Amino acid sequence: MHLKYAVEVAKTQSISKAAENLYMGQPNLSRAIKELEDSLGITIFSRTSKGISVTPDGEEFLQYAKRILTQVDEVEELYRNGKTHKQKLSVSVPRSSYISAALAEFAKSISLDSPAEIFYKETNSSRTVNNVIKEEYNLGIVRFQTAFERYYQNMFEEKNLEHETLTEFSYMLLVSEHSPLAARGSVEPEALADYIEITHGDPYVPSLPLIDVKKAELSEFVDKRIFVFERGSQFELLEKLPSSFMWVSPVPKDILKKYHLVSISCRASVKVYKDVLIYRKGYRLTDLDRRFIDEVSRSEISLRK
16 A cells, blocks of 8 residues: 555645545655655655655656556456456557557457557657656657757666657648648748748757757748647648648648648758657567557558558
């Protein structure tokens, strides 16, 4: 139970809130945490006037604690009342059409004869890394410019993350088929000055100020932007706003057709991006994990045909 107590305190960052969630008294919880720290010979939580934070030793301990609690839950679930093993997949990914297409294909393989829980989270690369480190998600796909690769490689090593490159690509320009740009075979960056850029509003690279990241990611000649967080809204905007454009990874043909969009090249698009699979060292990929990864690879390959 002490492991569960520590994980809940870390989650809430509050002894009182954790005690409330655990249906126990605050003094009893504080005493239990102190006993746990004394038995381990480490300080898990740093207590300040601003509240509770996790120490470096505490972060390492909590990773093991979460893993143990997850395994206990899985064993209990597997044998409780003779229930069938639950199909589980949890993956945190960039906002990408080819990956969501892979999810749709993967979903066709889910058995209807046993319970299933599939968690698919679209977010930026920083949050994906944190989601995997904190064991909130087992798999992650991280996207970054190769110019920032050393930041991510250092992070992967520091955080004990396995990593494998899935694909490399340069962004394409995505516009409505009614856009004046659609008829051009290629576009110079200066031609974008009179258009509205649709872009994701939460880019982030570790160790770099957000303003520097935005300079690296946003179009140089554009001063009109709409920041979005959902892929559905970006496609709606692009379809209905011929004066807009967006830099995107390769998009499946059925998506282009569905939203009446066209992808075109731009001579200024020389930045190379990587999509990299990550998961915790020591984590064993499940059959469901491997099936999803295979679908992502197939989806990416189909874009190059």
